[in-house]
Amino acid sequence: xxxxxxxxxxxxxxxxxxxxxxxxxxxxxxxxxxxxxxxxxxxxxxxxxxxxxxxxxxxxxxxxxxxxxxxxxxxxxxxxxxxxxxxxxxxxxxxxxxxxxxxxxxxxxxxxxxxxxxxxxxxxxxxxxxxxxxxxxxxxxxxxxxxxxxxxxxxxxxxxxxxxxxxxxxxxxxxxxxxxxxxxxxxxxxxxxxxxxxxxxxxxxxxxxxxxxxxxxxxxxxxxxxxxxxxxxxxxxxxxxxxxxxxxxxxxxxxxxxxxxxxxxxxxxxxxxxxxxxxxxxxxxxxxxxxxxxxxxxxxxxxxxxxxxxxxxxxxxxxxxxxxxxxxxxxxxxxxxxxxxxxxxxxxxxxxxxxxxxxxxxxxxxxxxxxxxxxxxxxxxxxxxxxxxxxxxxxxxxxxxxxxxxxxxxxxxxxxxxxxxxxxxxxxxxxxxxxxxxxxxxxxxxxxxxxxxxxxxxxxxxxxxxxxxxxxxxxxxx
Ligand code: XIL
Numbered sequence: 251x252x253x254x255x256x257x258x259x260x261x262x263x264x265x266x267x268x269x270x271x272x273x274x275x276x277x278x279x280x281x282x283x284x285x286x287x288x289x290x291x292x293x294x295x296x297x298x299x300x301x302x303x304x305x306x307x308x309x310x311x312x313x314x315x316x317x318x319x320x321x322x323x324x325x326x327x328x329x330x331x332x333x334x335x336x337x338x339x340x341x342x343x344x345x346x347x348x349x350x351x352x353x354x355x356x357x358x359x360x361x362x363x364x365x366x367x368x369x370x371x372x373x374x375x376x377x378x379x380x381x382x383x384x385x386x387x388x389x390x391x392x393x394x395x396x397x398x399x400x401x402x403x404x405x406x407x408x409x410x411x412x413x414x415x416x417x418x419x420x421x422x423x424x425x426x427x428x429x430x431x432x433x434x435x436x437x438x439x440x441x442x443x444x445x446x447x448x449x450x451x452x453x454x455x456x457x458x459x460x461x462x463x464x465x466x467x468x469x470x471x472x473x474x475x476x477x478x479x480x481x482x483x484x485x486x487x488x489x490x491x492x493x494x495x496x497x498x499x500x501x502x503x504x505x506x507x508x509x510x511x512x513x514x515x516x517x518x519x520x521x522x523x524x525x526x527x528x529x530x531x532x533x534x535x536x537x538x539x540x541x542x543x544x545x546x547x548x549x550x551x552x553x554x555x556x557x558x559x560x561x562x563x564x565x566x567x568x569x570x571x572x573x574x575x576x577x578x579x580x581x582x583x584x585x586x587x588x589x590x591x592x593x594x595x596x597x598x599x600x601x602x603x604x605x606x607x608x609x610x611x612x613x614x615x616x617x618x619x620x621x622x623x624x625x626x627x628x629x630x631x632x633x634x635x636x637x638x639x640x641x642x643x644x645x646x647x648x649x650x651x652x653x654x655x656x657x658x659x660x661x662x663x664x665x666x667x668x669x670x671x672x673x674x675x676x677x678x679x680x681x682x683x684x685x686x687x688x689x690x691x692x693x694x695x696x697x698x699x700x701x702x703x704x705x706x707x708x709x710x711x712x713x714x715x716x717x718x719x720x721x722x723x724x725x726x727x728x
Contacts, residue, residue: 294596298577298588299332299369301595305550308333308370308557309595312528315339315356317567318363322582326563327367333414334364335372335527335559337569341381345405349385349397352404361412372527372559373413375420375463376402377447379434387435395439399450406454415459415493415525418451419444425466429476444480445489452490463495463527469507470516481520485713486647495527498545499561501573502532506541511548518554521649521713528561531587532573539590542577546594553709633659635702635725637666641718648718651711652682652693654725656702663700666693667724674716682710 295301302309310333317323327334338344339357346352364371377398389397406416422444424432431437444462451460462481467474477494484491494517500506507513514524526549531541549555562568566580577588634657641650654664668691670676676687685692694700699708 295592298330298592298595301592302557303332305595307549307555310334310369310372310557310559311563312337312559312561313360313363313563314567315359318359323563323567324363326578326582331369333370333372333557333559334360335374336360337562338381340374340405342376342378342386342401343381343383346386346401347383349383350400352408354408357409361409365412370414371409371412372525373406373409373416373458374527375417376405376451377418377436377443378420379432379436380421382435390435391439394435395443395446398436398439398443399446402447402450403454406451406458410455411457413455413458415461415523416451416455417463417495417527418448418460420463421465422462423464423467423473423476425473427472429472429479431476445484448484448490459492459523460490461493461495461523461525461527462491463497465497465499465528466504467494468496468498468500468513469509470513474513478517478520481517481522485521491522493523493525493556495525497528497561498526498530499528499570499575500531500541501575506531506544510545511551514548514555515552518552519649519651521711523554523556524549524552525556526558529558530561530568530570530573530575532570532575534574535586538575539586542587543590543594546591550595553711633657633661633727635661635664635727637723637725639668639719639721639723641720647713647715649711649713650718651709652723654702654708654710656704656706657727658704659727660704660706661695661700661702661727663695663728664702665695665726665728667691667726668693668719669721670714670719671717674714674719676712676714679710679712682712684712687714 295304298309309331311327311331313327313334314337336357339360345354345357361371363369386394386397386401402418406413422432422434422437424430431441436443448460451458462477464473464477467477481491481494483489496514498506518524526545529542529545531538531545533541546558549558560576562576564578564580564582565571565574565576565585568574568576577585577591579585636655636657638653638655639650640653641648650668652666652668654666656664666682670688670691674688676684676691679693682693683696685694693710693712695708699710702708
């Protein structure tokens with residue numbers, strides 16, 4: 251992999267030359283499957299952020315501080331998006347231009363803008379081989395390790411409480427078939443630099459979700475397998491990681507992979523959130539529109555896919571503007587890709603309450619240790635429900651997914667009982683309210699997944715240490 255220079259002459263860790271220069275003339279090369287039709291639902295939102303929020307997710311964009319004085323840009327930003335990522339302003343070169351001197355003015359402009367408009371903020375990125383300040387580029391060994399850890403600590407502390415999720419480490423794996431770490435000055439400080447960065451970030455901002463973020467990991471391949479193995483290992487050893495970001499920069503040479511959803515799902519099955527962090531898809535017209543819709547559909551089909559960020563607002567704002575890869579044209583008009591994205595958000599499979607006849611998730615690629623389907627049927631007539639559990643277990647820990655099926659009367663709410671084996675402790679849970687973490691544990695619905703129609707299914711999950719539970723959970727409906 252030879253890193254390339256971006257248009258400002260800095261090293262960026264993204265692919266080889268022709269790829270970025272590519273302009274999609276042959277839309278057919280990106281065509282995948284049949285044209286998709288998304289009929290908006292009655293409760294459809296009319297902006298990307300509102301529609302994503304209806305599905306319990308965010309829809310964000312990368313923001314450049316120097317565009318916050320552009321009224322067209324800000325108008326779209328405030329209308330459409332409920333999450334922002336600083337495109338460059340939180341990177342190492344921007345926040346610590348000389349060692350020990352921190353500079354947050356531009357990042358603060360973005361954070362303050364977001365907060366005053368009710369938008370959440372993703373932090374990007376604490377430790378990365380690219381866009382390092384010159385002084386760090388020239389460092390090595392213990393001095394660099396300590397400088398990196400100090401940087402992580404200082405920046406995460408400064409923004410403590412304001413960042414929903416941090417890209418703690420960005421692009422640490424190499425492209426190609428080896429599944430190796432990328433060579434970099436950080437990597438040469440020792441293979442444990444990634445976990446050291448995550449531990450420092452957790453200590454500095456315990457409330458932020460901590461993500462690993464990369465590109466060319468969107469489908470299953472040697473690189474994503476290597477990231478998967480790292481996340482699995484971190485989970486097993488208690489290294490604090492909460493999410494994996496999939497940059498999702500697509501074009502003809504790197505199209506939306508056919509196993510995109512399955513790949514994101516297998517990461518989610520490890521007990522981390524997944525997020526689409528830098529989405530852009532070169533192209534135009536219907537082909538581009540369908541590709542955006544596919545990405546949105548994949549995220550909506552995965553319970554733990556918590557949101558999507560596009561890497562800029564108008565095509566002309568893009569770091570690869572010649573590929574017209576975004577949702578608004580240079581004048582700020584909505585493109586076909588905008589409409590398909592909005593429609594997909596409004597109509598896409600809602601993973602939280604998926605009708606059983608239309609499963610929208612592919613089975614995990616690593617078969618979980620599953621229990622058989624329920625042998626009990628919901629009580630007839632009453633407001634019953636049933637539940638099954640499946641586990642993804644490793645030595646010392648596990649992730650359990652519980653599938654709740656409403657009985658013939660549907661539910662207004664539900665409560666699930668699970669008995670944990672002795673020595674087993676739940677460390678976190680999602681899409682549920684939990685009481686207790688050892689022995690007999692009760693889970694109840696949260697606001698958005700209690701109301702189920704007859705036969706409808708919803709899923710929630712939890713993670714624990716020790717042995718995974720087994721058997722059939724109890725289910726009581728209200
Ligand atoms: C890009 C920015 O969009 C450009 O403005 C900058 O010149 C180079 O970096 N992967 C990442 C992002 O994680 O930070 C990169 O952003 C795009 C690739």
